[in-house]
Amino acid sequence: GQQLNQSPQSMFIQEGEDVSMNCTSSSIFNTWLWYKQDPGEGPVLLIALYKAGELTSNGRLTAQFGITRKDSFLNISASIPSDVGIYFCAGRRSRDDKIIFGKGTRLHILP
Amino acid sequence: DGGITQSPKYLFRKEGQNVTLSCEQNLNHDTMYWYRQDPGQGLRLIYYSQIVNDFQKGDIAEGYSVSREKKESFPLTVTSAQKNPTAFYLCASSRGAVNYGYTFGSGTRLTVV
Numbered sequence: 001g002q003q004l005n006q007s008p009q010s011m012f013i014q015e016g017e018d019v020s021m022n023c024t025s026s027s028i029f030n031t032w033l034w035y036k037q038d039p040g041e042g043p044v045l046l047i048a049l050y051k052a053g054e055l056t057s058n059g060r061l062t063a064q065f066g067i068t069r070k071d072s073f074l075n076i077s078a079s080i081p082s083d084v085g086i087y088f089c090a091g092r093r094s095r096d097d098k099i100i101f102g103k104g105t106r107l108h109i110l111p
Numbered sequence: 112d113g114g115i116t117q118s119p120k121y122l123f124r125k126e127g128q129n130v131t132l133s134c135e136q137n138l139n140h141d142t143m144y145w146y147r148q149d150p151g152q153g154l155r156l157i158y159y160s161q162i163v164n165d166f167q168k169g170d171i172a173e174g175y176s177v178s179r180e181k182k183e184s185f186p187l188t189v190t191s192a193q194k195n196p197t198a199f200y201l202c203a204s205s206r207g208a209v210n211y212g213y214t215f216g217s218g219t220r221l222t223v224v
Binding site: 031035102 | 115117151152153154201203212213214215216217218220
């Protein structure tokens with residue numbers, strides 16, 4: 001099935017740096033979801049976006065629903081060690097309400 | 112607290128055996144899902160169910176079977192027909208027939224030995 005283009009695939013950053021990742025598609029979405037998955041656990045919802053242009057924050061995390069409705073990004077400010085994990089985007093495709101997942105961005109934080 | 116419980120956390124299976132993974136939720140969610148996760152891959156949908164006694168195939172249903180006899184429960188059977196069953200399996204649920212944000216279980220890691 002179709003998957004979203006999520007980038008980057010992995011990131012190595014220093015503690016305290018800001019992080020940015022994004023998801024793009026050729027399809028239009030009416031919902032964007034960002035999840036974080038810790039090793040050996042299920043994904044946990046971080047932010048949900050429901051309107052084009054919407055900008056939502058959750059602590060140090062900020063996500064935006066792209067104006068074209070075909071993309072979304074997630075920013076993490078001032079990264080800390082517990083931010084390590086895999087971040088997934090997921091979009092609910094407008095034409096059939098199907099949830100499509102990106103392949104994830106694996107975040108590594110260097111000591 | 113409401114949530115989704117998957118069991119067991121780790122499961123080992125001999126080739127040729129069927130195994131059943133458990134998923135129970137007390138969120139009163141209507142829709143339940145099973146996903147498969149492989150390293151470096153996104154989540155791939157196996158089956159989903161929007162109502163008791165009804166379920167639909169996802170993108171990779173071959174070699175799997177499900178049942179939905181109760182709203183709270185959605186067990187997944189990995190049959191011997193599944194050629195490459197070693198993976199991390201995630202159960203999820205959402206409110207309503209239209210899929211809003213999911214709540215995920217903590218997963219079951221299945222290994223074929």
